[in-house]
Amino acid sequence: MFQVIGGRSVQASRLLAPRSAVLVEAVRGRKSRTDPVAKSKEGRIKTPPPVDPVEMVVLKERFSEYQLLMKSLRMAFKEEVLRKKYEEETGSRAEERAREEEEEHRALMALNDQENLRMLRLRILRVQEQAEKAQRKKLKVLLKQEQGQQKFLKEKEKEILQLQEDAKNFITLENLDQRIEEALDNPKNYNFAIDKEGQVVKQTILQ
Amino acid sequence: MVHLSSFLLKQYHGGHIVIRLALAGHRQANRPFYRIVAAYNKRARDGKYIEQLGTYDPLPNVHNEKLVSFNFDRIKYWIGCGAHPSDPVAKLLGLAGFFPLHPMTITEVERRRAQTQQTQAAAEETVEEGQKQAEV
Numbered sequence: 001m002f003q004v005i006g007g008r009s010v011q012a013s014r015l016l017a018p019r020s021a022v023l024v025e026a027v028r029g030r031k032s033r034t035d036p037v038a039k040s041k042e043g044r045i046k047t048p049p050p051v052d053p054v055e056m057v058v059l060k061e062r063f064s065e066y067q068l069l070m071k072s073l074r075m076a077f078k079e080e081v082l083r084k085k086y087e088e089e090t091g092s093r094a095e096e097r098a099r100e101e102e103e104e105h106r107a108l109m110a111l112n113d114q115e116n117l118r119m120l121r122l123r124i125l126r127v128q129e130q131a132e133k134a135q136r137k138k139l140k141v142l143l144k145q146e147q148g149q150q151k152f153l154k155e156k157e158k159e160i161l162q163l164q165e166d167a168k169n170f171i172t173l174e175n176l177d178q179r180i181e182e183a184l185d186n187p188k189n190y191n192f193a194i195d196k197e198g199q200v201v202k203q204t205i206l207q
Numbered sequence: 208m209v210h211l212s213s214f215l216l217k218q219y220h221g222g223h224i225v226i227r228l229a230l231a232g233h234r235q236a237n238r239p240f241y242r243i244v245a246a247y248n249k250r251a252r253d254g255k256y257i258e259q260l261g262t263y264d265p266l267p268n269v270h271n272e273k274l275v276s277f278n279f280d281r282i283k284y285w286i287g288c289g290a291h292p293s294d295p296v297a298k299l300l301g302l303a304g305f306f307p308l309h310p311m312t313i314t315e316v317e318r319r320r321a322q323t324q325q326t327q328a329a330a331e332e333t334v335e336e337g338q339k340q341a342e343v
Contacts, residue, residue: 037337055314055317058314059310060311062313062314063310065305065307066309066310069306069307070306073286073306073307074286074287077283077284077286077287078286078287078288078289079287080283080287080289081283081284081287081288168244
């Protein structure tokens with residue numbers, strides 16, 4: 001269905017003779033290919049809007065002039081766009097900008113290097129300190145171990161001495177008879193009584 | 208601003224850029240408002256555009272003026288890049304003075320003037336006939 005509306009003629013016809021109660025312009029897609037023509041449109045012959053030859057000549061002239069002007073305008077704008085682009089890329093300001101950017105970049109890189117150096121130094125110090133600390137710890141542990149060993153040895157020595165001293169009072173095969181006689185001669189009394197207040201009474205009825 | 212990624216994702220075959228009117232999405236009945244917009248030809252009228260270049264309010268305001276705005280710098284850029292303006296946009300720009308006057312504006316004005324003259328002449332004739340009849 002047609003959608004192109006040419007000029008004022010269709011509008012005039014629409015206003016003068018509306019067929020329906022609602023003024024509806026033709027919209028693409030209402031009828032499909034296979035739908036039959038409407039009864040009211042059976043004998044209709046579609047004619048394009050009438051063209052006034054005088055007006056057409058004048059219009060053609062005007063349009064040719066207009067198109068010429070538009071073409072020239074378009075070319076002028078294109079040239080301006082290209083010129084702007086060229087100036088931006090290889091103009092006087094471009095070099096300054098490039099230089100400024102390079103300087104900025106160099107300054108920033110220098111800053112960065114400084115920072116890195118500083119951090120490096122701090123890191124070295126820190127690592128050294130940590131190494132020293134670890135070393136000291138190790139030494140301490142070793143010391144402690146050694147001390148522990150020494151103590152142990154001393155304890156053992158003490159025990160040995162004690163044993164040696166006790167060995168003097170041991171009952172051997174030679175002393176056996178002597179000691180039995182001594183024991184039989186001196187009976188020891190282990191009985192004692194103790195009070196709630198802690199008074200000890202060792203005197204008991206001897207056997 | 209439209210992100211550059213959309214240019215890369217959507218490849219149009221044989222498409223070009225147009226400067227045309229797009230209905231702004233205010234969604235009020237009987238209150239249109241157009242944006243003058245640079246968009247790809249294949250896009251929907253109100254769909255994603257590349258850049259907005261102005262506005263057009265078709266309904267006259269309190270002082271009986273229709274307001275139009277243009278971003279001439281960017282319009283120059285896009286036309287320099289090869290955009291085609293649509294007819295209404297070309298007519299508006301012609302009226303604004305940026306483009307030469309569109310031939311159809313002139314012809315429409317002439318037609319309207321001829322029509323009013325015809326109706327005036329017809330009205331005068333009927334008045335004269337009525338006077339003649341009254342005399343007779």
